[in-house]
Amino acid sequence: EPEVTQTPSHQVTQMGQEVILRCVPISNHLYFYWYRQILGQKVEFLVSFYNNEISEKSEIFDDQFSVERPDGSNFTLKIRSTKLEDSAMYFCASSEVQGYGYTFGSGTRLTVV
Amino acid sequence: GDSVTQMEGPVTLSEEACLTINCTYTATGYPSLFWYVQYPGEGLQLLLKATKADDKGSNKGFEATYRKETTSFHLEKGSVQVSDSAVYFCAVVAGGGNKLTFGTGTQLKVEL
Numbered sequence: 404e405p406e407v408t409q410t411p412s413h414q415v416t417q418m419g420q421e422v423i424l425r426c427v428p429i430s431n432h433l434y435f436y437w438y439r440q441i442l443g444q445k446v447e448f449l450v451s452f453y454n455n456e457i458s459e460k461s462e463i464f465d466d467q468f469s470v471e472r473p474d475g476s477n478f479t480l481k482i483r484s485t486k487l488e489d490s491a492m493y494f495c496a497s498s499e500v501q502g503y504g505y506t507f508g509s510g511t512r513l514t515v516v
Numbered sequence: 517g518d519s520v521t522q523m524e525g526p527v528t529l530s531e532e533a534c535l536t537i538n539c540t541y542t543a544t545g546y547p548s549l550f551w552y553v554q555y556p557g558e559g560l561q562l563l564l565k566a567t568k569a570d571d572k573g574s575n576k577g578f579e580a581t582y583r584k585e586t587t588s589f590h591l592e593k594g595s596v597q598v599s600d601s602a603v604y605f606c607a608v609v610a611g612g613g614n615k616l617t618f619g620t621g622t623q624l625k626v627e628l
Binding site: 444 | 612
């Protein structure tokens with residue numbers, strides 16, 4: 404069964420550093436998403452991406468965050484200057500149809516120290 | 517905006533007991549409803565889904581029925597196993613919408 408692949412599985416970074424989280428969505432999917440789960444809390448929507456542009460973003464997704472699809476396969480989330488409160492599990496997802504049939508990756512656990 | 521309310525956990529059951537995890541939602545239009553499961557140390561896996569009123573989603577012995585009149589999508593299983601121990605998330609996508617809105621998750625612990 405097709406999978407969404409995320410790398411790395413775990414990243415530790417110093418506060419103030421930039422991090423890039425990488426995702427390879429399912430190849431025929433057109434819609435891409437990032438979600439975040441702070442330890443022990445609910446899964447929160449960050450951003451959706453379609454046709455090479457952001458289609459929707461939450462209030463969490465401020466200027467320190469950006470997303471990119473640099474080539475035909477990768478989808479990245481960049482956090483420019485990490486804060487302690489950015490420590491969370493970040494999930495990438497993709498879907499073939501808008502709002503339906505999501506497949507999630509296994510997540511990247513980001514720890515900011 | 518859209519929202520999901522699900523019962524607080526943790527829920528602790530003995531093996532072979534019946535499970536119900538309550539979930540209610542608010543969403544615009546004709547939403548689609550989902551249950552996701554997160555096993556320890558793993559990502560989110562779709563457990564089951566329903567896209568219109570009175571649809572019943574089912575998978576691995578779990579069931580949930582889309583009840584529009586009560587805006588509910590309760591998760592049920594007749595006989596739980598230790599391997600069902602996980603966190604269960606109810607989620608909704610509003611009709612025509614683009615994003616999943618999750619509940620807070622309910623941790624299930626099943627003991628022998």
